[in-house]
Amino acid sequence: xxxxxxxxxxxxxxxxxxxxxxxxxxxxxxxxxxxxxxxxxxxxxxxxxxxxxxxxxxxxxxxxxxxxxxxxxxxxxxxxxxxxxxxxxxxxxxxxxxxxxxxxxxxxxxxxxxxxxxxxxxxxxxxxxxxxxxxxxxxxxxxxxxxxxxxxxxxxxxxxxxxxxxxxxxxxxxxxxxxx
Numbered sequence: 001x002x003x004x005x006x007x008x009x010x011x012x013x014x015x016x017x018x019x020x021x022x023x024x025x026x027x028x029x030x031x032x033x034x035x036x037x038x039x040x041x042x043x044x045x046x047x048x049x050x051x052x053x054x055x056x057x058x059x060x061x062x063x064x065x066x067x068x069x070x071x072x073x074x075x076x077x078x079x080x081x082x083x084x085x086x087x088x089x090x091x092x093x094x095x096x097x098x099x100x101x102x103x104x105x106x107x108x109x110x111x112x113x114x115x116x117x118x119x120x121x122x123x124x125x126x127x128x129x130x131x132x133x134x135x136x137x138x139x140x141x142x143x144x145x146x147x148x149x150x151x152x153x154x155x156x157x158x159x160x161x162x163x164x165x166x167x168x169x170x171x172x173x174x175x176x177x178x179x180x
Contacts, residue, residue, distance in 0.1 A: 013137060017130040020069065022122050022145075032079075033072035035164060037127055040140055040174035041065045066148060066170050073153060073163040083150055083165065089120035090146070117146035125169065138178050142171040 004010050020034040045060030073079045091112040110116075125142040149168035 011131065013129055014132075017132070019128045019130065020071075020125070021128070022125040033074055034069055035072060035162075036068075036070040038067045038069065039127070040067060040142060040171075040176075042174075062173075064171060064173055066168055067142070068166060068168050071165050071167065073165050079165055080152070083147075083167075086120045086147060087150075090117040114144075114146065118144050121145060121147065125171070136179065138176055141175045141177065142169065143173050143175070145169045145171040 018034070018037060020032055020037055022032070042062050042064045044062055047058045047060045049056045049058065071079060091110045093110060123144060125145045127140045127142075129137045129139070131137050146169065147167060148170045149166075151166040153164040153166075155163070
C-alpha cells in the first residue's frame with residue numbers, strides 16, 4: 001500500500017484554490033473576487049432520554065451553520081451597487097420609497113421575505129475547489145441561500161489594502177459533488 005507521502009502525484013487540497021459563483025440580480029452568473037469562504041458545516045442535535053439511573057443519547061435534527069465570505073469591493077461590477085440591488089430585490093424598501101397615502105401603501109408594502117431573498121442571488125451558490133492545474137476537484141453547493149449580513153470594509157488613508165466586503169449567508173442545506 002502506497003502512503004500519501006510516497007506518492008509524488010498525490011496533492012492535498014489547498015485553501016487558496018477556489019472560485020465562488022452565484023447569480024447576480026438579473027440572472028447574470030458571475031464569479032466574484034472572493035478572498036475567503038467558510039466551507040459549509042452542520043451540527044447534529046442530540047436528544048437525551050433518561051431511564052432509571054442511566055442516560056441515553058439519540059441523534060436529532062441537522063442544522064446547517066451560517067457561512068461567511070469576504071470579497072474584494074470591486075469597481076466593475078460595482079459591489080456596493082450590486083449588494084444594494086440584492087437588498088432591494090429581497091423586498092426591502094427605503095423609507096422614502098413607502099408612500100404615506102393609504103391607497104398606495106398596499107402596493108409598496110413589500111417586506112424582506114425568503115422567496116425574494118433567495119431569488120436576489122440565485123437559488124444556489126457554488127464553490128469550486130481547484131487543483132494546481134485549475135481542474136475542479138469538487139463543488140460545494142449551497143441550496144436556497146440568502147444574505148443575512150453585509151459589512152463593508154473600512155476606509156483608511158494609512159492603508160493600501162484592497163477594500164473588502166464581508167457577507168454572511170444562511171442556506172437550507174449543502175451538497176458536495178466530487179470532480180467537475
